Amino acid sequence: EPEVTQTPSHQVTQMGQEVILRCVPISNHLYFYWYRQILGQKVEFLVSFYNNEISEKSEIFDDQFSVERPDGSNFTLKIRSTKLEDSAMYFCASSRKTGTARKSCSFGPGTRLTVT
Amino acid sequence: GENVEQHPSTLSVQEGDSAVIKCTYSDSASNYFPWYKQELGKGPQLIIDIRSNVGEKKDQRIAVTLNKTAKHFSLHITETQPEDSAVYFCAASPWGDKIIFGKGTRLHILP
Numbered sequence: 001e002p003e004v005t006q007t008p009s010h011q012v013t014q015m016g017q018e019v020i021l022r023c024v025p026i027s028n029h030l031y032f033y034w035y036r037q038i039l040g041q042k043v044e045f046l047v048s049f050y051n052n053e054i055s056e057k058s059e060i061f062d063d064q065f066s067v068e069r070p071d072g073s074n075f076t077l078k079i080r081s082t083k084l085e086d087s088a089m090y091f092c093a094s095s096r097k098t099g100t101a102r103k104s105c106s107f108g109p110g111t112r113l114t115v116t
Numbered sequence: 117g118e119n120v121e122q123h124p125s126t127l128s129v130q131e132g133d134s135a136v137i138k139c140t141y142s143d144s145a146s147n148y149f150p151w152y153k154q155e156l157g158k159g160p161q162l163i164i165d166i167r168s169n170v171g172e173k174k175d176q177r178i179a180v181t182l183n184k185t186a187k188h189f190s191l192h193i194t195e196t197q198p199e200d201s202a203v204y205f206c207a208a209s210p211w212g213d214k215i216i217f218g219k220g221t222r223l224h225i226l227p
Contacts, residue, residue, distance in 0.1 A: 004159070033213070041219070042120075043160065043205065048213035056213040091159050103148050103209050107159030 002026045004108035006092050012114045013082055021077045021111045023092030031055070031102045032075045033093040034067065037110075043091070049075065050102075082115045089113075118143040120208050122218030130226050135193045137221045139206035142187065146208040149182060149189050150215065154203045163204075164191070193223075201225045 005024045013019050025032050034046040048055040049067055066078045075094075079086055089112050095105040119142040129135045141149075147168040152160035166173045166180045166189065173180050177196075182189040189208075193200055206218040 031213070043207075043217040045214035045216070058214065093159075103213065103215055104150065104162060104165060105215075107152075107161065109157065109159045 004092055004094055004106050006090075006108040006111050008111060009109070010112045010114070012116065015084060015115055016081050019079050019082055019113060021079075021090050021092075021113070023075045023077075023108055024073055025075055025092065025094030026096065026106060027073070029094035029096040029106075031095040031097075031105065032067075032069065033095075033105060034077045035091045035093060035107075036060075036088040037091065038085075038088040046077070079113075082113075084115050087113055087115045118146055118208055118210050118216040120206060120216050120218040122206050122221060124221060125219065126222045126224070128224040128226055129196055131196055131198060133196055135191075135196055135200070135223055135225075137191045137204055137206065137223075139189050139191075139208075139218050140187055141189070141208040141216075143208070143210045144184075144187065145210040146216075148209040148215075149180070150207050150209075151178075151180060151191050152205040152207065152217075154205065154220070160205055196225050198225050198227070 007022045032049040037043045047057040047061045064080045068076050089110045091110045092108040093105040095102045122139045150165040153163045154160045177194045179192045203220045205220050207215045209215045
């Protein structure tokens with residue numbers, strides 16, 4: 001069964017550095033998402049992406065964050081200048097459905113980001 | 117905005133017994149309620165979902181119920197097996213793309 005893949009599995013970076021987290025969604029999927037989970041806290045929505053543009057974003061997704069689908073297969077999350085509080089597990093997800101069913105998404109295994 | 121509360125945070129049940137996880141939500145506009153299972157080192161995996169026009173849904177050993185009036189929904193796992201041990205998340209979704217997650221329940225199946 002096709003799966004969402006994410007690289008790297010663990011990224012360690014220094015505060016103030018830029019990081020790019022990479023995801024390969026399932027190939028015929030149309031909606032793409034990023035979620036994050038700070039250790040011990042809830043999984044939180046960051047952003048959704050459809051038809052090559054941001055569909056919706058949360059208040060967490062400020063100017064330090066950006067997303068891109070550069071080549072039709074990869075979906076990336078960039079954090080421009082990382083802060084300690086960006087340390088979290090970042091999950092990519094995708095869905096091939098539209099309408100309400102688009103929320104039935106498949107999650108990747110996550111990238112653990114550690115900012116020191 | 118929507119807030120989802122989940123109980124208990126940890127649940128231990130004897131293999132073969134049933135497990136029940138309960139959630140509440142705050143936004144009456146929520147119309148989609150997925151449940152996810154997360155195993156160690158993996159992302160959340162959708163195991164079942166229910167929409168607000170349905171009160172109950174069953175898939176083999178898993179069932180979900182939804183009480184819109186009380187804003188409660190719950191997951192029932194019957195005849196539990198060792199492979200059911202995982203963290204389970206309930207979630208709710210009002211308008212838009214986002215899913216609001218509960219804090220998770222760590223389920224231990226005891227031999």
